[in-house]
Amino acid sequence: MQLLRLGPVGHEIPAVVGDDGVVRDLSSLTADIDGAFLSTGGVERARAALPTLPVLAGADAMRRGAPVARPTAVVCIGQNYAAHAAESGATPPVVPIVFLKHPNTVVGPDDHVPLPPGALKLDYEVELAVVVGRRASYLQSLAEAHACIAGYTVVDDISERAWQMEESLGQWSKGKCGPAFAPLGPALVPAADVDAGALGLRSWVNGEPRQDSSTADMIFAVDHLVWSLSQYMALEPGDVICTGTPEGVAFSGRFPYLRAGDVVEVEIDGLGRQRHEVVA
Numbered sequence: 001m002q003l004l005r006l007g008p009v010g011h012e013i014p015a016v017v018g019d020d021g022v023v024r025d026l027s028s029l030t031a032d033i034d035g036a037f038l039s040t041g042g043v044e045r046a047r048a049a050l051p052t053l054p055v056l057a058g059a060d061a062m063r064r065g066a067p068v069a070r071p072t073a074v075v076c077i078g079q080n081y082a083a084h085a086a087e088s089g090a091t092p093p094v095v096p097i098v099f100l101k102h103p104n105t106v107v108g109p110d111d112h113v114p115l116p117p118g119a120l121k122l123d124y125e126v127e128l129a130v131v132v133g134r135r136a137s138y139l140q141s142l143a144e145a146h147a148c149i150a151g152y153t154v155v156d157d158i159s160e161r162a163w164q165m166e167e168s169l170g171q172w173s174k175g176k177c178g179p180a181f182a183p184l185g186p187a188l189v190p191a192a193d194v195d196a197g198a199l200g201l202r203s204w205v206n207g208e209p210r211q212d213s214s215t216a217d218m219i220f221a222v223d224h225l226v227w228s229l230s231q232y233m234a235l236e237p238g239d240v241i242c243t244g245t246p247e248g249v250a251f252s253g254r255f256p257y258l259r260a261g262d263v264v265e266v267e268i269d270g271l272g273r274q275r276h277e278v279v280a
Helices: 035-039 042-052 082-087 142-147 161-166 222-230
Strands: 002-006 013-017 023-025 074-078 097-101 126-132 149-156 200-205 208-214 240-242 263-268 272-279
Touching: 035 042, 035 126, 126 200, 126 222, 126 263, 142 149, 142 222, 149 222, 149 263, 149 272, 222 240
Parallel strands: 074 240
Antiparallel strands: 002 013, 013 023, 074 097, 126 149, 126 240, 200 208, 200 263, 263 272
């Protein structure tokens, strides 16, 4: 099962797709796919109602929005793949590195990414995103952490590396918060349907391969990340956790940074594919 939000910005329709691939209208169950929906058993209710929901006419022609609306936080993990830490010139971390993106960076998976004025080092980062389904605060075990996960989706953690590394004095968020710096989606896939520890993830720029790895190479697995973050902050339903990117980014020096006109594609097995253009 996949949960989607389809339609113009600010007017997305909640939708669900079953094993038959048919897109069905979820509006009779909820006005939107958001924290309130997720925290009140929305995923389970959508699964139970799936056979009776009406087909969403014209779904194939609709814009794909971010699959979760209005997250209150986008929490990110840095250098969570050993090979990426190495290409960044760092030793693998012994505890998760945490930084934040502004929630308004979240856009749909196919929306344009503006090249900010003065940006010279715009980078792509395919990542597995965790969507929180219930409040997570001071969790006591990995099992409790896992129970707080509503599902998973794809995110491109767009970064401006000069602002991140050269102008932030170690506070990475300055290079992470530009408009549309977090294309999210296309779908929210329930946690029960995903083995988050064995997902292939890849990226391309203008059709040329850049990243090709697996979540099996993560230093800190998703349950550990949710547990660890809960010791420092309260995660709310609908919040998004970006779990880190594998090697192959432009910051490695092996590939050029993004320019206006470049097309970025990112995908994760079973979670779908994004395609967004960088525009001036």
